[in-house]
Amino acid sequence: MHKASWGMLFAACLVFATGAFGQQGEARILAAREAIRTGDRNTLERLAQQPDTHLLDPYVRYWLLLNKLARPDAPPATELADFLMQEAGSVLAERLRADWLRRLAKDSDWAGFLRLYPDLQSPDREMRCHHWTARLMNGDRGVLADVAAQWHDLTDAHSACDTVLRAAISSGDVSADDAWWRFRRQVENRNTGNARSTLAWLDDGDSGALEQAMKSPAQYLDRLPGNFATNRASRELALAALVRLVREDMPAAHVRLIRLQDRLGADDRAYVYSALALRASWAQDRMARDWFGAAGDIPMTAEQRAWRVRSALRDNDWKAVLGAIERLNADEQQESEWIYWRARSLAGLNRRAEAEALYARLAGEPHFYGMLAGDELGRPFVVSPHATALSAEQLRLAEDDPGLRRAIALFQLDMRTEAVREWNWSLRGQDEVFRLAASRLALKYDIFDRAINTAELANPKGAFDLRFLTPYRDLIEPQVRSQGLDMNWVYGLMRQESRFVVPARSSSGAQGLMQVMPATGKWVAGKIGMSGYHQGLLSEPNTNVQLGTSYMRLILEDLDNHPVLASAGYNAGPGRAKRWRDARPLEGAIYVETIPFDETRDYVKKVMANTVIYAAMLDGQPQSLKARLGTIAPRPDAQ
Template sequence: MLIDANLVAAAKRSMDFLPRGEAIEARRLNAVIRAPVKFLKKPQIDLAKGADRELIVAALALTADDDPRAAVGFWKGGLSEAFPAEDHSSVWLILAMNGAYRHVPEALDWFGEAGNVALTDEQLAWRARIALRAEKWAEVRSSIERMSPLAKNDPAWIYWYGRAERELGSPLEAEGYFERIAGEHHFYGRLAAEELGVSLRIPSRAPLPTEEEIAEVAAIPGLKRALALYRVDMRTEATKEWLWTIRGMDDRRLLAAAELARRNEAWDRAISTADRTVLAHNFYVRYLAPYREVLAEKARARDLDEPWVLGLVRQESRFITGAKSAAGATGLMQVMRPTARWVAQRMRMRNFSWTRLSDPEFNAAVGTYYLKHVLNQSDGSPVLAAAAYNAGPTRARLWRGTAPVEGAIFAETIPFGETRDYVKKVMANTVYYAAVLGITPTPLKTRLGTVTPRRSAEGVVAMQGEPVVR
């Protein structure tokens, strides 16, 4: 299980806690980790021993991580016959999950090979996702039906269950599912509303907080401490203090706190605090656009859609010019140093310096240049380009598959949870920014479009000189 979860170091350490005779020798485990396919071709083991069978499972998991079909070939080529029947299901699930992550259509059949064992919500989610890729709607529906009550009430699975019902000839039942989430302001809420023919309308702006309400929240010790910490650039500590303090606030106090943050140019806190309101809203704070003039100018220069650029920046940095990620991404558009150097060379910039990445204009120039580059490489698909911007172009090209994929299905089947969430939020942000800015609305489903198949050999080798961004 640890090997399958890519926790190789933990798998090695776990051997120290097993009784003598059950632990796998470090030498043999290392040999499997270094060359799992070589091990599977000539496994010098005794399959009557549990430890040796564990080595086979580890090698299969590692092989499936790179080539699920090859792993299945080894398993069906005689190895399965040496395993007890009760072990077959767990091995098939390892193979099926790896196949689903890599969008191998046969993975749906591999889930079937596991038999009638109870699947976890995560396994059922990936069974549903690979069924979505194959447009096998009955399997999508059955996967969601088997989820726990908590999982099946996630907006994603409410939406896809509705889609499955509609595709399977039950439009009235589908509408009932769409209606459950159509009033919610997120990716699947918007898609559900569009299925019902409901256009996006920004909620009426609640009365602005009075000066007395703002003064009241400004006097709260926790918010005073948070703002003081922001001023000395202790953002992590400031954010924790802020989040702890606004717990349990009603909508009026949240809006007052959001306005306090906006006045202090704590853009991230203003946006996130306004995002928490339940009944009384201010979407003009929820979708703030600091540095709009700079970003709009750079977007126009690169022929990029302004709401899309703002939606991406909102997700990347919440408009904090000094934002830095653990990986080293910096500034409004969270540009990595290798990316900045690559863009600077392409643009023939003079006096390039890393320190300029915190400058809004420079960061926007570099970020929009790179965003346009990945959009061009994505055949103009904003959903694919957003995935490429977050996870890297090579990964995004691999995720395109060999057949056209509906944009919403592409987003839901992205293997990386962080990138999957990122793409959904960027695309939802885009439609809300367009509405807030009074730009002619384009439905979310239209923006998502269709992701075309990758071309031959695309995604196998990164383009020469292309930067690694995440």
């Protein structure tokens, strides 16, 4: 049985063993965790009263205080303050302070909130919203100017911000135009709940009409009265219906825009065209270019600006690519992807010297665009063969760190969520050497994801021996050979999927080292004739790797034996990977850049860059990413 399974069985047994008997050590920690999970107040009280010197003893006390905060009684201020003082600087002190602040906000004790808040070291979105509310409720009207200054970053703010957002509109600190801007963005993002809230804060908003526009946009538009555009709210709801219809039926939305365009202003028409252009770009429809042109200079989202570049890129129109990049904002133009594609567009326009200067800014960087830039300069990617050197004293500092020690103890009890919090908290403010030593410590205990992530935090341009690990090789290599796959690609994909965490499970249900979905596992098992397959086998490393590598082979064979297509297919499904091809041969890098799904586009870039790095390490030879990306053949229906 896997060690994680033993840990869960042990924890389950402890629930029955609590009774009237005292518990110590790990047994006490696991019993307390089960008690907080089930809301067992009496067991928590009893376990907290048992003195123990266990490294994780503060967790028992924290869970008891968390339970007390959830009770209807007044918060035990003295006990809470004592814990914060005793555990000062720890992740548990930070968490308890945030828990206490939430309770104060729930109780509308805004004065108490303001007294406690300054010591919170890493406030999240919810806490920042509560802080704004506390300031407003204590008479600080200046907070409304602060909200107005950040308005365009608050489109999807936490609901705790609702009070100050509404007040900023009512006070006039946020204009009606900006309020309607927020409404539009929420409609575009299909965040109907937030759009409904914003509409309610506007005096002439009609939430009933919004529901109709979102539920049946075509019918809503077809029933509009002739004078709908004379009222701002009615006009905005018509635009909302058009944008909603763009997602459901792009041609139908365009037809209705043409029908209504004489009653809409130029900016309103341009706004809808920007929505049509984005949707057409995702669908890789040639109309995207025309519709971006029709949108003109209307303010666009970052996503729309990026896809204006990608739609030109898909057409190999280097002049249009350069023009679209120059219409990005200043910060966006400095992102590595747009530096690279700006260089490519300059090269395509025979401005080679300018292009090479930009390539040189990226070349050698161990990421997708740095590798491509190096290829353009004739500098294939190489990795130093030397291991990261650390002294015994440097390693000892990490081993003796209280937070890292607690994290390892939590990992050993299969308490991953708590362990990762402890680990990450302990790395805050630490220098590169300490983080590299922490990475070595994680590797010592086979905590591969922390080893990789910590080394990346320490040195994102080096430490390849820690960032690109090759664990489980004894079970991976035979499967790779039997499937006829590239070991570098398999490791590159597995690293991206799970960071080599055996019990990894995604929100969608994918499991194990290769994050195999249950339905996929069943299908592959049938294809390869695996007898006795059941879903529980996905958590077993050997079976998971066998199914994952078999699936890689099956989709590779179905997708022109092209690793770019197969990587996209592994993440988003082979059918989508096929549909994303063009009617003509397409450069591999352009195919990747124009994948419509953000997650899949980022995934393929990372898998292919990982593959190059693993190849440089395992083969010991310079590697070309551009050669691996190659050319994507046209769709069969276009040939």
